[in-house]
Amino acid sequence: MLIGKTAVITGAAKGIGKAIALAFAKEGCNIVLNYHSSVSEDTIKEIEGYGVTCLPVQGDVSDFEFAASLMKRVKKELGSVDILVNNAGITRDMLLMRMSEEEFDSVINTNLKGCFNMVRHASNLMLKQRSGAIINMASVVGVMGNAGQVNYAASKAGIIGLTKSVAKELAARGITCNAIAPGFVETDMTDVLTDEQKAKMLEVIPLKRYGRVEDIAEVAVFLAKNTYITGQVIHVDGGMVM
Ligand code: NAP
8 A cells, every 4th residue: 555655754763763664665665764863874775675765864853944845855856745754752851840941942842843844844745645644753751741751741742732733634635644652662762761760661561561663663554554543642552551
């Protein structure tokens, strides 16, 4: 179903984003791999190994003009944007009483505004095509909150509100918009936690294992194929939030 389609994935050089890029490539999608600091040649070759085109584009999703230029370039070089996965995200954890303005703003700008920027410009193209699938990376933290993550939780809760509103605005044109709310997935983002913190996490995961990047990628592919699910938040968290 996805052969020859174009998937734009933000923050796709590593972690969950890279797994999503590989999963879409395996389905026959051409990949626009947005990266922030760097991407390895091996990653690009691995994607191209599925016989698809991989267009690496460096840029910061929090920059409105970057999002506009990215979509213009994709339209010119690959013809369409069929799937958009807003995966880029950061954490700057700190207790509320010590959180700086910069720590709050940087997380909101990357996670929430970055998502808006990309959706805003991709939707122009999707509306003309009268089709498209938008998948935004939320988090269980955006649903249940977390001490030390006021900025991150607010950004992810914002993504959920954005997702539902976009779903309502674009549904009439055949465009779906959903969010994935991962629990604890083993990536660089969670690697900064201490062993003690990780063990505590495991205690609240009914399925008694951490998430794998592939668990998330599988759901992203499913949401891109399905044309009758929209405005939903799919929890992929081993049962953390029920
Ligand atoms: P990760 O390994 O740290 O990857 C995040 C990616 O986002 C990196 O490639 C990073 O690039 C990129 N990025 C950061 N700022 C960016 C910007 N301004 N513009 C473009 N790209 C940017 O984290 P991950 O665990 O794979 O997380 C992926 C997504 O899942 C995030 O939205 C995260 O909030 C969400 N999530 C993760 C978990 C988890 O347990 N891991 C749980 C819930 C939700 P650079 O490194 O080059 O800056």
